[in-house]
Amino acid sequence: MPKTWNIKIDNYFQANPNCIIATAHVDSFPIDLPLEPNIREPNRKSATYRQIFDSLTTEPAKFFSRHSGIVLSANKANKSKNKTELELEILEASEGGSDGIINGAHTVLAFEQAKNYKYDLTQARVKVTIHIGLTEESAKDIALASNTTTPVDSRSKVNARGDYKFIKQYLAQLERAEDRKFRIAYYQNQSGAPRNAQCNVKIIRNS
Incomplete structure (x- = not known):
């Protein structure tokens, strides 16, 4: 079943x-949106994350003007009657959806950490661009074009294009046949994948 998330806003057009572009409240922004369309996972040790976190927590009221915003994909987006909220319907990957955070995973991680540390974010706002009804291919195209703050490694770009599907399909068959699980890093900062270079998909492909 699709899930819904509510985003509190000041205005939108x-x-x-x-496509909807809105000014959203940071203090109530959902921090559990899927990362399905994003081409890499956020890394709290990265310079990008630290810069966003510092900007947010040092001068929350100026965050909107200093940040490029968050890009989301949703199956549907509905406005509340009083126009103070957007309700996003998100399709799970298992339902054929590619909805969630296209660009801005480090930003949402910074929101989460700032809330955990009890920073006052009531004055903080962020620009949110919401694309509605994107295909998986279109979502990946936007993700590739949007993630330019720090370099995205070639492995993540190849994975976003779907060029590793044949490897994933082969390994899935092998896992079923041998009753084992392979942990392979297909994209940058992938959780659950070992840091060992031998587990990098590029090593496997070139072997």
Whole structure:
């Protein structure tokens, strides 16, 4: 079943029939949105994360003007009657969806950490661009074009294009046949994958 998330906003405008741009409240922004469309997972040790966190917690009221914003993909987006909230319907990957955070995973991680440390974020706002009804291919295209703050490694780009599907399919068959689980890093900062270079998909592909 699709899940819904509510985003509290000050204002919004319809950029086109399938795109909404809004000014969202940071203090109530959902921190558990799926990362499915994003081409890499956030890394709290990265310079990108530290810069966002410092900007947010040092001068929350200026965060909107100093940050490029968050890009999301949703199956549907509905406005509340009083226009103070957007309700996003997100399809799970198992339902054929590619919804969630396209760009801005480090930003949402900074929101989560700032809330955990009890920072006052009531004055903080963030620009949110919501694309509605994207195909998986379109979501990945936007993710590749959007993630430019820090370099994205070639492995993540290849994975976003779907060029590792044949490896994933082969390994899935092998896992079933041998009753074992392979932990392979297909993209940057992938959780659950060992840091060992021998577990990198590029090593496997070139072997």
